[in-house]
Amino acid sequence: MTLFIQQLFDGLALGGVYCLAAIGLTLIFGVLRIPNLAHGALYMLGAYVTYFFLVTVGVPYVAAIGLAAVVLALLGVLMERLVFHPLRNAPHTHHMIAAVGAMFFFQAVAQALWGADFRRMESPISGSVTILGAQISWQRIVIVGTAVVVLGLLTWFVKRSIHGQTIEAIEQDRTGSSLVGISPSRVSMLTFGLAAALATVAAGLVAPINLLSPTMGDALSLKVFAIIILGGLGSLPGAVVGGFALALAEVMTSTYVSAAAGEGIAFVVIVLVLAIRPTGLFARAVQR
Amino acid sequence: MTTTFSPQRIGTVLVALALLAAPLTLGGEEYVLRVLTVGATYAIAVYGMNLILGLTGQLSLAHGGFFGIGVYVVGLLTTDYHWAFWPSLAVAVVATAVGGYVAGVVALRTHEEYFAIFTMAMGFIIFLVISRWESVTHAHSGVSGVKFPEGFGAVDFSEPIVMYYLVLVFLLGAAYVTYAVRRSGIGRTLVAIRTSEDLARSIGVNVGLNKQLAFAASTTLAGLGGGLFAAVQGFVGPSAAGIDLTFEMLMFILVGGLGTVLGPVVGTFLVLFLFEFFQDFEAYRFLVLGPIIVVLVIFAPRGIVGYLNQFVGRVRSRRANGSRNPGRPHDDRKAESTTDVKEAL
Numbered sequence: 001m002t003l004f005i006q007q008l009f010d011g012l013a014l015g016g017v018y019c020l021a022a023i024g025l026t027l028i029f030g031v032l033r034i035p036n037l038a039h040g041a042l043y044m045l046g047a048y049v050t051y052f053f054l055v056t057v058g059v060p061y062v063a064a065i066g067l068a069a070v071v072l073a074l075l076g077v078l079m080e081r082l083v084f085h086p087l088r089n090a091p092h093t094h095h096m097i098a099a100v101g102a103m104f105f106f107q108a109v110a111q112a113l114w115g116a117d118f119r120r121m122e123s124p125i126s127g128s129v130t131i132l133g134a135q136i137s138w139q140r141i142v143i144v145g146t147a148v149v150v151l152g153l154l155t156w157f158v159k160r161s162i163h164g165q166t167i168e169a170i171e172q173d174r175t176g177s178s179l180v181g182i183s184p185s186r187v188s189m190l191t192f193g194l195a196a197a198l199a200t201v202a203a204g205l206v207a208p209i210n211l212l213s214p215t216m217g218d219a220l221s222l223k224v225f226a227i228i229i230l231g232g233l234g235s236l237p238g239a240v241v242g243g244f245a246l247a248l249a250e251v252m253t254s255t256y257v258s259a260a261a262g263e264g265i266a267f268v269v270i271v272l273v274l275a276i277r278p279t280g281l282f283a284r285a286v287q288r
Numbered sequence: 289m290t291t292t293f294s295p296q297r298i299g300t301v302l303v304a305l306a307l308l309a310a311p312l313t314l315g316g317e318e319y320v321l322r323v324l325t326v327g328a329t330y331a332i333a334v335y336g337m338n339l340i341l342g343l344t345g346q347l348s349l350a351h352g353g354f355f356g357i358g359v360y361v362v363g364l365l366t367t368d369y370h371w372a373f374w375p376s377l378a379v380a381v382v383a384t385a386v387g388g389y390v391a392g393v394v395a396l397r398t399h400e401e402y403f404a405i406f407t408m409a410m411g412f413i414i415f416l417v418i419s420r421w422e423s424v425t426h427a428h429s430g431v432s433g434v435k436f437p438e439g440f441g442a443v444d445f446s447e448p449i450v451m452y453y454l455v456l457v458f459l460l461g462a463a464y465v466t467y468a469v470r471r472s473g474i475g476r477t478l479v480a481i482r483t484s485e486d487l488a489r490s491i492g493v494n495v496g497l498n499k500q501l502a503f504a505a506s507t508t509l510a511g512l513g514g515g516l517f518a519a520v521q522g523f524v525g526p527s528a529a530g531i532d533l534t535f536e537m538l539m540f541i542l543v544g545g546l547g548t549v550l551g552p553v554v555g556t557f558l559v560l561f562l563f564e565f566f567q568d569f570e571a572y573r574f575l576v577l578g579p580i581i582v583v584l585v586i587f588a589p590r591g592i593v594g595y596l597n598q599f600v601g602r603v604r605s606r607r608a609n610g611s612r613n614p615g616r617p618h619d620d621r622k623a624e625s626t627t628d629v630k631e632a633l
Contacts, residue, residue: 035401086586092400093347097542098585100535105578112572218531222412225405260420267416270409271394278397 005134007255008248013140013209015247016147020202021220022227022239023154024195030171030234031191032084034092037099039199040221041106042079044214046072046200047207048110051121061124065204069197076196077189084192085185103221110214123208143205150201151240158236167191171234219263223250226266229273229280238281295600299593303550307456311449321448322520327560328455329517334540334552335462336509341538342547343475344502345482349534350391350407353414354384354507356529358514360418363431363524373437377515384511385504392503396496399485411531419526430525434518445519455516459553462509467549478502479547539581545591554593 025039049071053064083098128137157164169177170187178184210216227246231238246266254262273281307328311321333355340348361380365371371379391410398406418425425431437445437454445451469475477498480488489495518524527533536559544555559577566573588595 033401035405083582083586090585090589091345093341093345093404094585094589096347096401096404097538098582100538101578101581101585103578104535104574104581108572108574108578112575222408226409229402229405260416263420264413264416267409267413270405271413274398274402274406274409275394278399278402280402 002133003255005132006136007251009131009134009136009140009144011248011251012244013143014206014251015244016143017202017206018223018227018247019147019240019243020150020198020205022224022231022243023151023236024198025224026228026231026234026236026239027167027191028195029228031167032088032188034084034095034099035225036084036195037096037221038079038103038106039195039224040217040219041103042072042076042196042217043199043203043220044212044217045075045106045110046196047121047203047212047216048114050200050204050207051114051119051212054121065201068204069200072200073193073197076192076194079196080189080192085188103217107214107217114212114214116214118211118213120211121207125208139208146201146205150198154198155236163190222270223266226270229270232280296597299596300550303553304460307459307553311452318448321452323560323564324557325448325452325455325520326517327557328452328459329513329520330537330540330560331513331553331556332455332459332462332516333510333513334537334544334556335459335466336506336513337537337541338466338506338547338552339469339478339502339509340506342541342545342551343469343478343482344499346396346499346503347404348395348407348503348506349404349531350395350411350414351506351510351537352531352534353411353529354388354510355514355517355533355537356414356418356526357384357387358511359518359524359528360425360431360514361511362515362518363434364425366435366518367431367433373435373519377437377512377519380511380515381508384514385508388507388511389500389504391507392500396499396503408531411534415526415529415531418529425526428526430523431518432523434522434524436519451520455520458512458516462512463549463553465505465509466552470549474498474501482547539577541591542581542584542589543591545593545595545597546589548591548593548597551591551593555591558592 021039021043024042025036028034028036028039046068049068050064053059053067054061057064059067079102083102084095087094087098123139125138125142128135129141130136158167159165166177166182166187167190169180169182170184174184177187223246227242228235228239229242230246231240231242246269249269250262250265253265310324333351336354337348337351340346340351358380361383362373362376365376365379366373395403395406395410419427421427436451439445439450443450445454469478477488477493480491480493481495481498485495514528517528521528540556540559541552542555543559544553545551562577563573566576584591590598
């Protein structure tokens with residue numbers, strides 16, 4: 001029972017990270033209709049930039065994550081301008097190929113700046129608390145708490161604020177939104193910036209638990225795809241539910257079955273879901 | 289096409305001559321010959337990718353996985369099970385053909401980006417199985433001592449140069465298959481599917497079946513390339529099935545030219561040459577190559593061979609039109625997409 005509770009909290013913390021990363025991806029898909037294969041690379045850079053601010057510059061942990069999020073948001077906007085904007089009328093395969101190029105580039109940058117070796121990021125948040133006999137580290141509680149707060153703010157932003165609402169408008173009807181004066185190009189930039197910032201927050205939170213490496217985004221990239229397929233491409237609540245569901249499934253499988261099975265479950269999910277429903281679970285009518 | 293000295297034909301002959309003469313001019317440089325032979329096995333698999341991505345317009349990211357299946361079928365059968373090379377290669381080819389067809393039944397129910405994500409997951413599962421199933425695949429310790437093909441008569445395939453020509457024969461076969469498919473009704477059917485599935489269906493094309501056959505053909509070539517790769521390398525590890533390999537092949541074909549007959553071989557050897565050039569700072573090669581991929585996709589999505597074809601086509605149409613229409617209209621892209629069906633090599 002103690003083991004189960006321990007794993008439950010681990011799963012929730014991981015779920016918080018997955019949610020934050022997956023929401024960015026699902027937003028980008030909703031607005032631009034492209035699967036951004038470089039999302040995992042943005043996450044990885046987010047972790048390294050957080051590391052840079054925390055260790056090299058020496059600012060406090062929360063500020064480091066915030067600064068890194070700003071840097072990555074700018075990078076996300078730049079990437080939209082330089083890579084995806086010129087391709088907006090190209091066939092869908094070209095976006096994915098370009099994203100792969102960007103992904104390799106980011107990995108090479110991280111390796112050139114910080115080396116290929118694993119790096120450990122010490123968190124200022126230490127200690128743990130005992131809940132129902134299970135030792136839960138504060139770091140994990142902070143992850144879950146931050147995820148909830150950020151998700152709340154994001155929901156407010158998208159549903160209530162005027163700039164956030166433009167994102168939903170573009171998702172629903174691109175032409176219609178242009179007619180009422182919403183610039184699709186500006187919304188694309190906003191979405192990319194937001195997505196990169198969210199991925200950075202996720203990476204900054206989880207970095208003290210995991211190690212940093214230039215390839216840390218690869219597996220995550222595929223997992224967030226599994227999540228947004230599970231939750232429906234472009235759906236925010238879907239990404240949240242999918243994120244927690246996949247994280248719990250992963251943690252439980254690696255505890256009770258085997259580590260390799262836990263690693264592979266995300267891909268099995270993608271294959272099973274798409275084999276049964278080729279347009280994903282909860283897919284809305286696809287608009288072009 | 290009617291003249292004997294069309295630029296495309298000259299280009300084909302030049303590439304073929306370069307490949308045939310390469311080992312002779314290198315004067316016994318073992319290392320370079322090895323790179324060339326490995327490159328040729330990749331190129332065979334890239335021809336497979338060309339069939340599904342270049343002609344049919346479906347981005348399959350499971351290609352490295354099927355290459356890995358070919359590698360491991362030959363690798364494991366010739367070592368742990370003491371099979372001869374040729375039957376092992378036959379098994380690899382049949383396994384990837386059947387595997388591809390069966391996988392295609394499910395995979396091709398999905399479309400566009402879903403297909404790419406689905407095949408990426410499929411490729412990753414193949415990689416996970418190969419890199420984790422220790423009792424069968426030896427996981428990260430890999431497979432060593434893969435046999436050379438059995439020679440006949442005076443032909444001895446353990447000679448690097450003979451092995452090179454053997455792989456080259458298969459490579460020419462793959463190129464010829466692509467050429468034949470392009471010229472046949474099947475090729476036009478596939479291009480029609482690439483242009484628009486709905487339109488193709490409306491003129492009576494069996495879209496599902498044709499896509500499935502194209503996918504199975506592509507995985508078969510991946511398996512063939514993989515099987516030969518195992519014999520050339522002698523030692524193979526799980527990285528021969530990785531997703532990075534898929535992405536590298538994607539770059540090869542993009543540089544060469546999607547949907548062209550010469551694109552895969554030109555792209556593969558050119559990029560491998562660049563890789564070797566940047567070898568001293570191998571880890572950082574993507575600092576240069578990453579942006580190159582992006583720039584190519586944005587500014588030259590048709591690749592080198594595609595660009596040359598376009599150039600030849602433009603010169604020819606200008607000559608045909610005489611002085612009536614000296615400058616082509618600005619939206620070349622649309623005009624090309626109709627001409628390339630007919631004449632691109």
